[in-house]
Amino acid sequence: MRYILPFILFAIITCNVNAQDTVVVRNNITIMFNAMVKNDMSTLADLTHPKIIASLGGREKAIVTMNAAIAEMKSKGMSFRNASIGKIGEFYKSGSEVFCLIPQEITLTTEGGYFSSLTSTLGISQDQGRTWRFVSAGNIGRDKLKILFPELPDGLEVLLQTDPVFHKQ
Secondary structure, X not given: OOOHHHHHHHHHHHHHHHHHHHHHXXXXXXXXXXXXXXXXXXXXXXXXXXXXXXXXXXXXXHHHHHHXXXXXXXXXXXXXXEEEEOOOOOOEEEOOEEEEEEEEEEEEEEOOEEEEEEEEEEXXXXXXXXXXEEEEOOOOOHHHHHHHOOOOOOOOOOOOOOOOEEEEO
């Protein structure tokens, strides 16, 4: 019996750590999606992975670029309606980073209805899951993500973005 107790404690601790990681990821991505819906590009930039921000020329230029994309969307009569989060995928540790994939449905309001599309976001933590930064993954694909993030684990499958579907209202 005394040999079984350590295994039971390990199982409980492991489950709690995994559950906590899921809660932290869900909280962080929810903040990011709320910022997207509210056009809060400052918060969106803060939660975007630093490599993406750097590729856009730094934080301030990234915010300008994101605001320009929102303005173009609005000029076409579209706006973010909602982003719903699916079941957060398995956690993968690779090198000093932890990775997970977050499936979601994005909806955009447009004249006469809305568009919906399924996609995924890659979550990356550089501090063992205490904080997370995100990269849109479904529209990029695994091959390009692997170039940006060489430590991307082999077992992590990226869910590609589906074609938008129009829903008439």
